[in-house]
Amino acid sequence: MKHLISVRDLTKDSAVALLDSAQQLSQVNQRTVKSLPALRGKTVVNLFYENSTRTRISFEIAAKRLSADVINFDAQASSTSKGESLKDTAQTLEALGAAAIIVRHPMSGAAHALANRGWVSASIINAGDGRHEHPTQALLDALTIRQLKFSGSDLTGVKVLIVGDLEHSRVARSNILLLSLLGAAVSVAGPAELVPEGIAAMGAKVYKSFDEALAEQPDVVMMLRVQLERMQKNEAFTTRDYIKNWSLDQTRLAQLGKETVIMHPGPMNRGLEISNQAANDPRSAVLRQVENGLAVRMAVLHRVLSGEVTN
Amino acid sequence: MIILKNLTLSDGSIQDIRIDAGQIVEIGRIADSGTDCTDLIGLAGFVDPHTHLREPGFEASETVLSGSKAAAAGGYTAICAMANTEPVADNSTVIERVYDLGIEAGLCFVQPIGAVTKGLKGLELANIQDMSRSRAKVAMFSDDGMCVHDENLMRQALLEVKKFGGVVAQHAQEPSLTIGAQMNQGAVATELGLTGWPAIAEEQIIARDAQLAEETGSRLHICHLTTGGGVEVVRWAKAKGIQITAEVTPHHLLLTEDLVRTYDPVYKVNPPLRTTDDNRALLAGLVDGTIDMLGTDHAPHSGEKKDCEWENAAFGMIGLESAASILHQVLIQSGAGDWTLFENIISKRPSKLTGLNNHGSIKVGAQANITLFNPHERIGVAEMNQSKSSNNPYLGLEFIGRVQHTIYQGQFTMIDQSVRDQK
Numbered sequence A: 001m002k003h004l005i006s007v008r009d010l011t012k013d014s015a016v017a018l019l020d021s022a023q024q025l026s027q028v029n030q031r032t033v034k035s036l037p038a039l040r041g042k043t044v045v046n047l048f049y050e051n052s053t054r055t056r057i058s059f060e061i062a063a064k065r066l067s068a069d070v071i072n073f074d075a076q077a078s079s080t081s082k083g084e085s086l087k088d089t090a091q092t093l094e095a096l097g098a099a100a101i102i103v104r105h106p107m108s109g110a111a112h113a114l115a116n117r118g119w120v121s122a123s124i125i126n127a128g129d130g131r132h133e134h135p136t137q138a139l140l141d142a143l144t145i146r147q148l149k150f151s152g153s154d155l156t157g158v159k160v161l162i163v164g165d166l167e168h169s170r171v172a173r174s175n176i177l178l179l180s181l182l183g184a185a186v187s188v189a190g191p192a193e194l195v196p197e198g199i200a201a202m203g204a205k206v207y208k209s210f211d212e213a214l215a216e217q218p219d220v221v222m223m224l225r226v227q228l229e230r231m232q233k234n235e236a237f238t239t240r241d242y243i244k245n246w247s248l249d250q251t252r253l254a255q256l257g258k259e260t261v262i263m264h265p266g267p268m269n270r271g272l273e274i275s276n277q278a279a280n281d282p283r284s285a286v287l288r289q290v291e292n293g294l295a296v297r298m299a300v301l302h303r304v305l306s307g308e309v310t311n
Numbered sequence B: 001m002i003i004l005k006n007l008t009l010s011d012g013s014i015q016d017i018r019i020d021a022g023q024i025v026e027i028g029r030i031a032d033s034g035t036d037c038t039d040l041i042g043l044a045g046f047v048d049p050h051t052h053l054r055e056p057g058f059e060a061s062e063t064v065l066s067g068s069k070a071a072a073a074g075g076y077t078a079i080c081a082m083a084n085t086e087p088v089a090d091n092s093t094v095i096e097r098v099y100d101l102g103i104e105a106g107l108c109f110v111q112p113i114g115a116v117t118k119g120l121k122g123l124e125l126a127n128i129q130d131m132s133r134s135r136a137k138v139a140m141f142s143d144d145g146m147c148v149h150d151e152n153l154m155r156q157a158l159l160e161v162k163k164f165g166g167v168v169a170q171h172a173q174e175p176s177l178t179i180g181a182q183m184n185q186g187a188v189a190t191e192l193g194l195t196g197w198p199a200i201a202e203e204q205i206i207a208r209d210a211q212l213a214e215e216t217g218s219r220l221h222i223c224h225l226t227t228g229g230g231v232e233v234v235r236w237a238k239a240k241g242i243q244i245t246a247e248v249t250p251h252h253l254l255l256t257e258d259l260v261r262t263y264d265p266v267y268k269v270n271p272p273l274r275t276t277d278d279n280r281a282l283l284a285g286l287v288d289g290t291i292d293m294l295g296t297d298h299a300p301h302s303g304e305k306k307d308c309e310w311e312n313a314a315f316g317m318i319g320l321e322s323a324a325s326i327l328h329q330v331l332i333q334s335g336a337g338d339w340t341l342f343e344n345i346i347s348k349r350p351s352k353l354t355g356l357n358n359h360g361s362i363k364v365g366a367q368a369n370i371t372l373f374n375p376h377e378r379i380g381v382a383e384m385n386q387s388k389s390s391n392n393p394y395l396g397l398e399f400i401g402r403v404q405h406t407i408y409q410g411q412f413t414m415i416d417q418s419v420r421d422q423k
Helices: A012-028 A053-065 A086-095 A110-116 A135-149 A170-181 A210-214 A239-246 A250-255 A276-280 A286-306 B064-073 B092-105 B128-132 B151-162 B187-192 B200-216 B228-239 B250-254 B257-262 B276-288 B323-333 B339-353
Strands: A043-048 A069-074 A098-105 A123-129 A159-163 A185-189 A205-207 A220-223 A261-263 B002-009 B014-020 B023-028 B041-044 B046-051 B076-081 B109-112 B140-142 B167-170 B219-222 B244-248 B370-380 B398-408 B411-415
Touching: A012 A135, A012 A170, A012 A286, A043 A053, A043 A086, A053 A069, A053 A098, A053 A123, A053 A286, A069 A086, A086 A098, A086 A110, A098 A110, A098 A286, A110 A123, A123 A135, A123 A286, A135 A170, A135 A220, A135 A261, A135 A286, A159 A170, A159 A210, A170 A185, A185 A210, A205 A210, A210 A250, A250 A276, A261 A286, B002 B041, B002 B370, B041 B339, B046 B064, B046 B323, B046 B339, B064 B076, B064 B092, B064 B398, B064 B411, B076 B370, B076 B398, B092 B109, B092 B128, B128 B151, B151 B167, B151 B200, B151 B219, B167 B200, B187 B257, B200 B219, B200 B228, B228 B244, B228 B276, B244 B276, B244 B339, B250 B276, B250 B323, B276 B323, B323 B339, B323 B370, B323 B398
Parallel strands: A043 A069, A043 A098, A098 A123, A159 A185, A159 A220, A185 A205, A220 A261, B046 B076, B076 B109, B140 B167, B167 B219, B219 B244
Antiparallel strands: B002 B014, B014 B023, B041 B370, B370 B398, B398 B411
């Protein structure tokens, strides 16, 4: 595997292998000396065109634990503001020795372009492109679900419900594709104006109401962040209505099963899509997701840069 | 003098043609020897109602000369140049400049199209009468690239062209429904995370403009129809007797939105590639006469406009050189239509639309504008390269059937697939 751009690049077997590898690497993270020499001498660049503290730091720590040299390239503060193209920036980074470029970009398809247009030969890892995909987020979510809900290698039979702003969510898109690839039964629910046309074709059952979807007793409820900066342009959106219909509030929290897992990709809007009680609930896996993010990103970096699965 | 021997006309008859002093002087069996055209189809020279030459303003992408070469290579003897140059062709000075550059290139007739509104801004009408009276005798007006979306302005434009029997060619795209649109709206756009361009944005403008054409009694042409719903609206308008014509591009007949999955901007075009169902509906419309003609929407762009992220890339693809091969595949090879229909679609009807009376027929006494098409020879698309730009979505594909010779004003502009230099 040279790049990781989309969940569509993975087969069920290769996805399971990545989860297995991440599971093993997560043990490294429990040790006193938390590093492996696997990527010594290799340079990894975080090329971020959008602000993202947690994803960038997660990739940075993951690369460092594998002994790679890490450079953070904050595109807003660089010559891109003078109009340098993505192609030229990437070629410059490669000329400086980057073996892998981890890219986050506001435009859908930017990572795909870096990997496929012949601009650079470095490995490309998609850390989120527009509304398209965020594959390492889906992998860390899959690992979390597997740890908590299933003893097997895949997710056959696990019922996952994804709730909220599906229209703008790359996390939702990658999760629908990956979790269904792994055998989970994925359903989604969200306000009509935020459910994009044809999303069912990606492999998700669509519910028109959160309560109706909850009545199906999902094993996992994944809440999406309300992208408030986008909602302000949406005249139909009011916080009050959103909380009433789409928040994991106390009433809905009480309806969840004892073993139901609550997930959120972060950062959370407490009191909006997720109540304070739900965020603090023992069934919440939010911090486990963050920990698993580190392991998954180590596995992905190792996979694309060494060309093999750790074992 | 040119003598063409043994060519097959669109009616199936086998003839020889004698051309002298730029005119067809004899059709029949001619004893003298000449260029052997056995197995070639002889068609009235192709006419493109919708070409973007990039001169003046964007000469790195295309010039009138390079676009004329591409036209000759594609079998075209006349092309209509859209107004979105820099400066915009919204006045007689720019119009006559483009017209003269076409004559200077001498490889096909270049008919400038006038802008409907000043600077294509959609705010006030350009001086349409003045352009119609220019040396270029402009009969067709279009803001193509932009939609004339203001109803009153569109109505005024229709009334204005009616005074001299002209036509307004509309780029049907309601702007408020397509803000930031990147590709066809639907499941593929959803998965790719790209903003959708809904079919309704095209269909409602066609319906509105058809009603305006009816009310004003003027002529309306719809550029690059892309949706099955759009075909239905045009069919309805024609049934009502409204003076409406429509064109379809080769790419909307052949390609689909699935190509956007590559995020390769070579497939980024406006209006966007749609679905297989739309391809079928467009072909059916072409066969039953709802859609009158092929328009290439040849839209050259220099490399950097396409070698970037999808959302930053320019809209448009080139198409003059491959248009006839594609029409051959979708119409003739599929069995959907015959050579008479082919000739109507690619020559007769577009010449009538734009008042190009020297084009559109092969008959004694007419100017000799003839294209000879070889329906048997394979063509790899890499061989087509007269345009200055390479934003060609067909690269690597192979078609059966290609233009062999092009004759414009009684002279070969392309002979044996080799384009002549500027005269």
